[in-house]
Amino acid sequence: MRSYGPTLLIALLLTVVWSPVVQAVGYIKFDGIDGECTDAEHQGWSDLASFQIDISRNFDGGALGRVEASMKFSMVADSAYPYVFENLLRGMTYDTLTIEQFDGRQLVDRYEFEQAITPSLSTLYSGGAPARINGTIATRELTLNHFVYDDRTGALVETIEVNYDFTNVSALTAGTLPGDYNFDGVVDFDDYDKWKDQFGGITVPIGSGADGNADGQVDLGDYTLWRDNLGRSLATSIASQSVPEPASLAIGALGLAVVLGIRRSRAGVV
Numbered sequence: 657m658r659s660y661g662p663t664l665l666i667a668l669l670l671t672v673v674w675s676p677v678v679q680a681v682g683y684i685k686f687d688g689i690d691g692e693c694t695d696a697e698h699q700g701w702s703d704l705a706s707f708q709i710d711i712s713r714n715f716d717g718g719a720l721g722r723v724e725a726s727m728k729f730s731m732v733a734d735s736a737y738p739y740v741f742e743n744l745l746r747g748m749t750y751d752t753l754t755i756e757q758f759d760g761r762q763l764v765d766r767y768e769f770e771q772a773i774t775p776s777l778s779t780l781y782s783g784g785a786p787a788r789i790n791g792t793i794a795t796r797e798l799t800l801n802h803f804v805y806d807d808r809t810g811a812l813v814e815t816i817e818v819n820y821d822f823t824n825v826s827a828l829t830a831g832t833l834p835g836d837y838n839f840d841g842v843v844d845f846d847d848y849d850k851w852k853d854q855f856g857g858i859t860v861p862i863g864s865g866a867d868g869n870a871d872g873q874v875d876l877g878d879y880t881l882w883r884d885n886l887g888r889s890l891a892t893s894i895a896s897q898s899v900p901e902p903a904s905l906a907i908g909a910l911g912l913a914v915v916l917g918i919r920r921s922r923a924g925v926v
Contacts, residue, residue, distance in 0.1 A: 681706060682757035684731055686743075687750045692734035698756075705730040705788060707755055709767070714839065725820075726792070727769075729755065733779060733787035740789070741777060749773045753793065762810070763803055771796035775872070794872050797821055835885035837866040837878075843885045851878055 682704040691702030710726040753772040757765045772795040780788045804814040835843040837850040851866040854874040868881040
């Protein structure tokens with residue numbers, strides 16, 4: 657048997673110790689679709705490369721505008737990819753779409769989207785590496801659970817829950833002027849022109865542009881919202897104007913308005 661010297665053994669040991677380990681920052685699960693995650697606790701999930709969520713509200717002229725949410729994800733294009741792609745083409749929604757993010761082996765955040773859709777997807781092939789899917793998420797309701805652990809023992813000590821109810825339109829338009837799609841403080845024909853230009857489009861983030869009722873599409877519901885508020889102003893009322901009636905047009909789906917609630921508990925991770 658050939659004998660290997662200590663130098664080679666040390667080199668082999670360093671290779672094992674210092675070889676970089678590529679680990680997903682989290683995991684993503686599309687309801688009804690199985691991915692290829694190898695983590696024992698996430699069978700049927702897909703590895704999540706990155707996730708970003710941005711929540712903003714414009715503040716102009718002393719008025720707080722509607723909430724705008726932008727949610728972006730990046731994942732490995734595993735066996736879930738063709739089904740996710742097909743669902744977008746067919747306009748299918750997911751009863752639930754779940755994302756879990758970890759710090760080491762501790763679950764830090766869990767995002768659960770109800771009645772969700774991925775309105776945009778792109779696939780990146782680069783340098784022989786596994787293909788990557790980049791996409792956005794739109795949803796009717798989002799629940800975030802943030803888990804707090806004891807620094808010394810690692811035991812879970814608190815769960816903070818934040819829920820966004822995206823079905824209450826009145827909450828979305830509170831503090832702003834319904835139908836004012838260009839945010840100039842007046843509901844007028846300029847807003848109608850913006851609605852007409854964007855009609856039939858899917859808005860991301862939901863509630864932006866002329867998506868006045870925040871259902872994810874610029875459709876007849878947004879026209880109705882504009883028509884019912886025509887002439888209103890944040891300062892003074894303007895004279896009544898005749899209202900153009902649009903031709904018969906297609907209507908879309910998905911919803912968003914925002915009610916923010918925070919609940920704290922001291923239960924374990926569910």
